[in-house]
Amino acid sequence: MITVALPKGALLKDSVTRFAAAGLDFSAITNPNNRQLMLPSACGKARALLVRNGDVPVYVAYGQAQLGVVGYDVLQEQQRSVAQLLDLGFGGCRMAVAVKENSPYRRAADLPAHCRVASKFTRCASEYFQKLDLPIDLIHLTGSVELGPLTGISEAIVDLVATGRTLKDNGLIAIEDLFFSTARLVAHPLSMRLDNGELQDLVDAIATKNPDNQ
Numbered sequence: 001m002i003t004v005a006l007p008k009g010a011l012l013k014d015s016v017t018r019f020a021a022a023g024l025d026f027s028a029i030t031n032p033n034n035r036q037l038m039l040p041s042a043c044g045k046a047r048a049l050l051v052r053n054g055d056v057p058v059y060v061a062y063g064q065a066q067l068g069v070v071g072y073d074v075l076q077e078q079q080r081s082v083a084q085l086l087d088l089g090f091g092g093c094r095m096a097v098a099v100k101e102n103s104p105y106r107r108a109a110d111l112p113a114h115c116r117v118a119s120k121f122t123r124c125a126s127e128y129f130q131k132l133d134l135p136i137d138l139i140h141l142t143g144s145v146e147l148g149p150l151t152g153i154s155e156a157i158v159d160l161v162a163t164g165r166t167l168k169d170n171g172l173i174a175i176e177d178l179f180f181s182t183a184r185l186v187a188h189p190l191s192m193r194l195d196n197g198e199l200q201d202l203v204d205a206i207a208t209k210n211p212d213n214q
């Protein structure tokens with residue numbers, strides 16, 4: 001039986017839609033009254049694990065799920081051994097450096113050496129500033145990162161921006177982008193190698209049967 005790790009939160013609805021188009025109906029997982037974390041598909045041929053977005057690569061890397069859906073940002077941050085099979089197109093956002101609107105900084109390289117940068121994505125942030133050859137003091141936060149410059153805990157943040165509304169409503173501006181992110185279909189590499197065709201057929205159906213293109 002194929003097990004799929006689906007992310008709670010922003011990517012769940014579109015993930016369920018894409019699997020449904022490919023023949024696996026996990027819609028029961030989106031029922032607000034549902035508290036079951038492991039659910040069979042309507043046909044009974046597969047099952048879904050409902051996990052935190054950040055835990056999808058963990059279940060897939062360990063092989064407890066053969067497939068998963070997760071944001072590219074999380075894959076960049078975690079660097080786990082999972083195979084990226086498809087760009088699913090939804091969940092578009094960018095990873096950006098942001099500062100207070102009224103700060104003098106307009107490029108990441110303008111930030112003073114050893115300034116504090118808050119982020120949930122500390123590996124991405126660290127690699128980015130290393131490439132700029134700018135030493136920074138990273139502060140790891142797990143959410144509401146925009147509060148960093150507002151409270152003064154940090155001069156800048158590295159965080160996801162989609163509509164830009166959260167930045168605007170908190171008096172911040174993005175000054176540089178690290179990368180663009182969308183949801184990805186990932187797989188356990190060994191499961192793909194040992195596949196008898198069933199997994200590949202599902203991946204092909206997800207790739208070709210996109211309701212947004214029909």
Ligand SMILES: Nc1ncnc2c1ncn2[C@@H]1O[C@H](COP(=O)(O)OP(=O)(O)OP(=O)(O)O)[C@@H](O)[C@H]1O
Pocket residue numbers: 007008009010011052053054055070071072073074091092093160161162163181182183
């Ligand atoms: N505002 C947004 N608009 C569109 N996509 C977003 C937005 N914020 C995040 N995403 C994408 O959706 C993914 C899931 O975000 P979501 O907020 O549901 O999870 P999370 O709470 O950040 O994750 P975790 O459960 O690991 O803490 C992100 O990794 C990113 O790829």
Ligand SMILES: O=P(O)(O)OC[C@H]1O[C@H](OP(=O)(O)OP(=O)(O)O)[C@H](O)[C@@H]1O
Pocket residue numbers: 142143144145146159160161162163164165166167
């Ligand atoms: O540009 P916008 O459309 O306003 O979206 C960006 C916000 O969305 C994400 O936060 P999320 O809602 O996941 O909450 P979090 O701060 O707890 O991560 C991200 O971390 C930003 O805060």
